[in-house]
Amino acid sequence: MLFSGLAPMGDDPILMVSKMFRACENPNKVDLGVGVYKDAEGNTAILNSVKKAEKYLVENQATKTYLSPAGNPEFNQLVQDMMIGDDHVAVKENRVSTFQTPGGTGGVRIGLEFVKTCNPNANIWISDPTWPNHTAITKSLGLTPKPYRYYDIKGGEFLYEGMLEDLSGAKEGDVVILHGCCHNASGADLSKEQWNELADLMKEKGLIPFVDFAYQGFGNGIDEDSYAARLMAEKLPEALIASSCSKNFAMYRDRAGAITLVSSSEELHSTNASHLLGAVRANYSMPPDHGAAVAAHILGTPDLKAEWINEVDEMRNRVKKMRTLFVELMNKKAPNSGFGYIAEQNGMFSYLTLSAEQIQTLINDHYIFFMANGRVNMAGLTEDNIEYVTDAIASLFIS
């Protein structure tokens, strides 16, 4: 029998947290697990700009005929402009292409397939810790993942020197997955100076940056957050960038994202792009239309774009506000608890520097659900639940 020799894969830890949250009947329960933005009422609402674009599409879209493996050309152009700009040196030299993919995950997958086509022996350097799918996709393609030090979860410390040291040991042609902003799961990002130094090191060593850019707008702003993507595509001759519209358009289930390929020359670029699109064709033929059509309409319509930027600003500012308030309350309730770093970090995620036992106490006794390794989604905090959450955490420090 073919289908009889498999061992169970085990539950996805993120989905497990959601399941436990749903099953919990305590009215005080708080979900700081799943990685989606939540508003002040705790809802993951559809953005107004998205609703308006959807209405426009329902009324005006004239066909549902096939697109192409590259997806929606307008979306591809607008996303590329937003990420690296039309004045970027690699764009001017005609050696950049952006192709729509099913979410940022699709972008990571297609990008790594392309790497494998170019060199199946390339190592894929992945930050420790990271979004677990980086390792899963790398392994599923038969490529070799290599961890580089990035963040000390228990100490709450960004390990920049360790990162440089580990990447100094990479071999020429190896690929380095970098979080473009809002590192998932630590919230710790490189400064501009550190990005510059890293780019120099990677150039010297002949390493290829693969920027995973899933949170544009959630760090410091749409333009500000693209610093690393622009820099890597400028300082290094070759690069890949996977981007996502899941978070910044709140279109998680519509699966809109992109893979951007930067080649070293215009001559090589069309051949490279043809292989990347070959990977698309052999996987899912072409990406789904809806989410990308919505994003393209928003980005291409000045009024709607302005409204969308306001909505992104609002999401970012709300998370920042919760970070600041969390630190203020913890400083008041448990002055030595040491959570000051939370206010400095970016995006939705941070680790709580707590022991495994303390984490279990929060989950089992206080019904606050988050990852067993301490990763919390700060967007799950609201004005309504933050006193409850900080009281519960503070109780762990009172002996």
Ligand SMILES: Cc1ncc(COP(=O)(O)O)c(C=O)c1O
């Ligand atoms: C670092 C990182 N990359 C990629 C993705 C994929 O996003 P998408 O839902 O668009 O596939 C995520 C989503 O959580 C992420 O955190």
